[in-house]
Amino acid sequence: MRVASLTLPLLALLAACAPSGQARRDGTDWPGYGGIDENHYSPLKDINDHNVGRLGLAWYQDIDGGGSSLTAPIAVDGILYYASGYSVVHAVDATTGHELWTYDPQSWKVADQKMRGAWGSRGIAYDNGAVYVGTIDGRLIAINARTGHKLWSTQTIGKDDERYISGAPWVFNGKVLIGHGGADFAPIRGYVTAYDQKTGKQLWRFHTVPGDPKLGFENKAMAMAARTWTGEWWKYGGGGTAWNAMAYDPKYNRIYIGVGNGSPWNQKIRSPGGGDNLFLCSIVALDADTGEYVWHYQTNPGETWDFNSAMDMELARLKIDGQDRDVLMHAPKNGFFYVIDRATGKLISARNIVPVSWASGIDVKSGRPIENPSARYPGGKAAIVYPSPFGAHNIEAMSFNPGSGLVYIPTMDQGRVYIDPAEPLQGWKHLDGQRISVGTGAPPPGVTPDRPATSFLLAWNPVTQSEAWRIPMPGLRGGGGTATTAGNLLFQGNAGGKFVAYTATSGKPLWSFDAQTAVMAQPISYRARGKQYVTVIAGSRFPSAIGLPREWNYRTQQWRVLTFALDGKAALPKVDPVDMPVIDDPAFAIDPAKAAIGATVFGQRCSICHGANAVSGGAAPDLLQSGVPLDTASMKDVLHNGILRERGMPRFQELTDEEIAGLQHYFRQRARQVLAAQSAGQPGAQTHRGLNEGQ
Structure with a gap:
């Protein structure tokens, strides 16, 4: 562990503005991944569609030290927190960018294998004077938000476990909840675990797929889920990792878990007799105090395409057919947009946001998809399936603006060829110490998706389940995460290097900034010392240059924290x-x-x-x-x-x-x-x- 030294002036500054308790819910603070209400929405409107042309760079901070940073920052009481590389947490003065402290868990010393599958932290969380972060080697760490010193650390996975953490923690009711990843690289059985915020003591754990029936089931939910699996699925792990987004609902005191895909992808291997394979590709509602199962909604029963439901979930109250409904809105990889009743878990409506080929629609009465049987590539026949495993919507966060009534989704339209492998079906192939899934095979020569891949920013009306407007994005995966505000603004970066403010109602571009590199992380907005700010992290995290609108070079691009305010006068260094x-x-x-x-x-x-x-x-x-x-x-x-x-x-x-x-x-x-x-x-x-x- 490394904590940066604090100078006396910085200590005085820190004492003046240090967080001391719970985050404020009026828009002053942005304490977690989804903001104050899980909608990636700020009620602030000092910066609005009339004056956003005056927006300028207030300050920037270079991010060095190696590794990428796609973190959603957080801000509390005038301090901005973000993670870079392998969960190195930074605290900076939100008005000046002066670094206050740095905490380095030094995960790289113990996580060689896991460094190959996870690229760092997607988010952190604040509550009750502490910042919480998960690490690639499976630790959950609580850090004193004022000093940067470790309060406690607990190992959330077993010894020699191949799980890792790259997602954000969720905080509620004195608890902190964390999931994990790893199911695409090893035979993993997913779970989420709640810990006491003060002590780090484990309070409850919920598994997302059942284990070996001979060992018994942890609860009735697992016994129910086991009836939807066949064969000896537990030998393959099953998957179902909660590696990305969740959502806390204070009205019902529930935590909603976004559950990942199967392990391996191909259902014929892990569950050869078919079945729904609960709770893969599901939203699972749990009692926030006890972790007990309340309800679930499965977007892809028996999924076989990597169409996981780990994407973010927005919570709102909408008037549908003349009735006010508490809803959860979700756009998973599979190409459909779902509106679900939060009280019951029942589907209200669903419609595809891109053309899809795996299903013709969703039956509202049963909640089940109307599948295209050929999309399951039966009998060793190749199938061109839309969307691809990258999904119609992936980890780039969508957002909901209650003023405009629209959801803003970074969207992709691209397909993938699926076929069984040429060799006999097997769950995992060992390659000298590294496992990879071989659940699907290489496409036959000449079989390719029948249209070019594209990406766009989509404004979607969740009440009418219809498109309001769209803006083409550069490249195959060109749109970054979004955030929206009461100032009728929508902020989004893109793969072409621009950070843009749009009118939330119409999508009209009002302002843009040249970030000198791709901007794919989600922005946040908050107030510090009476002034509204917008912050985003810039840096190209793309593995391949194929499909990018311009070339970003690891050695010459500069990862940065960019913070904007009205009449900001800072400028980035000139680039040649x-x-x-x-x-x-x-x-x-x-x-x-x-x-x-x-x-x-x-x-x-x-x-x-x-x-x-x-x-x-x-x-x-x-x-x-x-x-x-x-x-x-x-x-x-x-x-x-x-x-x-x-x-x-x-x-x-x-x-x-x-x-x-x-x-x-x-x-x-x-x-x-x-x-x-x-x-x-x-x-x-x-x-x-x-x-x-x-x-």
Whole structure:
């Protein structure tokens, strides 16, 4: 653990504005992932659609230290908190950007394997004078919001457990709740756990899928769920991880859990006789005090496409058919928008927000989808399914504005080819120490989605289940998280490097800011010392440059916290284009057989961060620009000795000398392919240019 030193002036400042208790609910504070009401909405209107043209940068802070940051910040009593890299928590003065303290849990020291599957913290939470953060190695930590010192730490997973935490905690009633991820990389059984805010003592735990029936069930809900599974699902884990969003409902004193996909994806493996496989791809309502099951709504019974329901949930009161209803609104990956009665869990309405092929609609009476049987790729036949596993809506948060009555959804329209693998069905394939799911196979030659992938910002009317307006976004996944305010404003960043304010009612763009890199994290708005601010974190976290509207280079882009206010006068440093050349050694003789070995290793272990075909999108260094692969000793220092672990690069101690040599040959092969394409001036050839700060 590392806490930054505090100077006497900063200590005095901190004492003057330090949080001392519960967050305020009037819009002054933004204490958790969803804001004050889970809607990513601020009731503040000092900044509004009439004066937003005066919005300017109040201050910025560079984020260094390695790793990406897609965190939703929080703000309480004039202090802004955010996480960077592997759950390093920062506290800064919200009016000036002066850093007050930093807490580093140093997860990189103990989480090599898990660093390969999770890219850091998506959010933190504040309550009763403490900031709460989950770590990649499974800890939940409470930090004194005034001093930055650890109050307590508890391990939420078992020894040698392959779970990890990347999602935000949720706080309520003196409790803090956390889930976990990991089901796409190991045989995991999901659960959420509630802890006492003061002591870190475990209060209750709810599993999201049933375990081995021979061991008994934890509660009646698990016994009920087990009747919807077949075969020996527990040997595959089952999945159902609550890795992202939840929502607390104070009116009913319930916590709603967004549950993930099956593990493995392909239902024929984990549950060969079919069944609904509760509570996969569901919203589960639990009693917030006891963790007891209240109701559930399953968006994809027996899912087999990675259509998880871990996306955020908005809570509102809407007038539907002349009657006021307490509703939960949800847009999971599967392409439908759901309005659900919070009291009963019954479906009120559902409609697709993009064209979908896996179902023709949702039957309101039963709440079940009207499935297209061919979408389940039966009999080894390939199926083009819309949406893709990236979903129509993913982790980029949507928001709801009660003034406009609209929900704002970062939306994607893209498909995926599904087919059973060529080899016999199996749950997990071991690759020298790393598991991957092999539940689906590679698409047959020539079978591709039948329309180009697109993305857009969608304004959706949840009462009429209809589109109000849309704005095209740059790239395949071009729209960042959203936040909306009582000033009739909607804020969203995009993959093209702009942070934009729109009119919430009409979508008219009113103001924009060049962030010099992609802006995909969700913004927040709050008041500090009587003034309204808007904060967002900027930085390209894309693994691959394929489909991006412009190139973002890991080495030259600068991750930053950007904070705006009316009449802000700060400015980012000037940037100048800089060539980032592809490196090659003409004397290096490529062995195609070795390059093929390297291509396999890269695809299985490296592409998740360094990009498909070694084309980086900013999440990690472009390895074709690096001299490290030219030197075997340097490769082993990184891969075996882990000299860059603190910067976010995990060790791969299981790689053999043959595999490391294969990577070297693969990188030279790809480098020459890219250089040849550039020399020929081929459209779309990778340019390997970046941005560099000028003096």
